Amino acid sequence: MIEELHKLQNGTDIRGIAIENPEKKVNLTAVEVKAIAGGFIKWLKDKKNIRKGKIKIAVGMDSRLSGPEIKEVILNELVNLGCSVYDCGLCTTPAMFMTTVLGNYKCDGSIMITASHLPYYHNGLKFFTENGGCEKEDIKYILDSAVEKDLKYPSYKGEISKVDFIDTYSNLLVEKIRKGINSNEDYEMPLSKFKIIVDAGNGAGGFFASKVLKKLGAEVEGSQFINPDGRFPNHIPNPEAKEAMDSIRKAVLENKADLGIVFDADVDRAAIVDAGGMEINRNSLIALISSIILEEHPGSTIVTDSVTSNGLSEFIENLGGKHHRFKRGYRNVINEGIRLNEQGEKCYLAIETSGHAALKENYFLDDGAYLISKILVKMAKLHKQGKSIEDLIKSLKISPESLEFRFDILNSSFKDYGYRILGDLKKYVEKINGWNEAPNNYEGVRVNCNKLNGDGWFLLRISLHEPVLCLNIESDSKEGIKVIMDNLKNFLINYNELDISSFK
Structure with missing residues (x-):
């Protein structure tokens, strides 16, 4: 189960498929949700050192169809774990954080049920304490804890209070x-x-x-x-x-x-x-x-x-x-x-x-x-x-030409393959007149192109979560995009396990 649970991690969130649909298989059911809720409480106790009797948790959701069912599972599990729970109903992600810092609430943690803008059949969870949202390593710990068998239920039950927090x-x-x-x-x-x-x-x-x-x-x-x-x-x-x-x-x-x-x-x-x-x-x-x-x-x-x-x-x-x-x-x-x-x-x-x-x-x-x-x-x-x-x-300069491309990496070791391409690109840039790698760049390869050789910039980077190379190009002239694309195409065609069919 642990491998399946960890597939639900999406950076600092939990994301999964909660409703049957023709596109993807359901992997976020009541079983996973209950386990993850327990993992969050264990994380609060272990990592945040919260050892008091009733831990106070707020739970809210956006408008997704699966939200009420997921919320019910979470509320029941939190009550069984002895928590004092605020049911915030329809709420927003930022509002759920605020339940941890406002004086009348001061929750030890909060859970938001959302998958942002993704299609209706998706849903997910975001977790907060007064220090902000959980980080990647926190989500990993929560998921690791979710499959442990030593989760102990207290002899007492918690309680649920319904609140209109969005009004507050x-x-x-x-x-x-x-x-x-x-x-x-x-x-x-x-x-x-x-x-x-x-x-x-x-x-x-x-x-x-x-x-x-x-x-x-x-x-x-x-x-x-x-x-x-x-x-x-x-x-x-x-x-x-x-x-x-x-x-x-x-x-x-x-x-x-x-x-x-x-x-x-x-x-x-x-x-x-x-x-x-x-x-x-x-x-x-x-x-x-x-x-x-x-x-x-x-x-x-x-x-x-x-x-x-x-x-x-x-x-x-x-x-x-x-x-x-x-x-x-x-x-x-x-x-x-x-x-x-x-x-x-x-x-x-x-x-x-x-x-x-x-x-x-x-x-x-x-x-x-x-x-x-x-x-x-x-x-x-x-x-x-x-x-x-x-x-x-009004003084902001907006480039007339701007394009974005996503190239699938077909190699099974996609990160290694992607980084190899980026390393080769650095060497290729040195050979192109008027192209210079941007200084103080923290992600991928960003290149500034002078007026005669593209009149703009481009950035090639590896996607955060997918086997994809992302390319952004901007130019201050209508012909500049084509100049940049032509030079890049001559470079990218050398990689057989990179799908650049969209690069036209």
């Missing part, structure tokens, strides 16, 4: 926005002059329209897909997906809204669309929140993942900040921000292009709703000056 969490956001805007005209409803619509993608983010924006006076008519539906029938709940951004853009323009907000299923990511229909996600979203943070904390280091653009680096540096481009993976980015602070380098923002944004002021928690709240405060202040949020990023 919403009130925190409302008060943050009120205090941030600090309106002299209408402190209670500082967004009364704005029409703001939410697209929750039928995930857990619909609360933001009714429990946050409406309380602050905003008109929210035109908000869409805010009712939970674990089939995700309208579009994939993913701020990176074209269909999601097209959907909120259309809604903003049709409803003549001042702002559109789109969340992923568990609300740890977000993106926006301005009144003119301009999509603000990926590099432009990073630029926007960076400009806000650098105004508050001049000179701050901004940590991002590896696929951010050269234009973003220039934008951050022109604002007096330092761009620290790190590895892909939101936990990698967040942990790097924390590490830099521990070493004395001030970093107030760690953000991945996927929309995971973690602010130092908010526990370095990747929280889509908090990110949006921060932007709303700035939007209201700019409005008083006759400005808008797009004014903050």
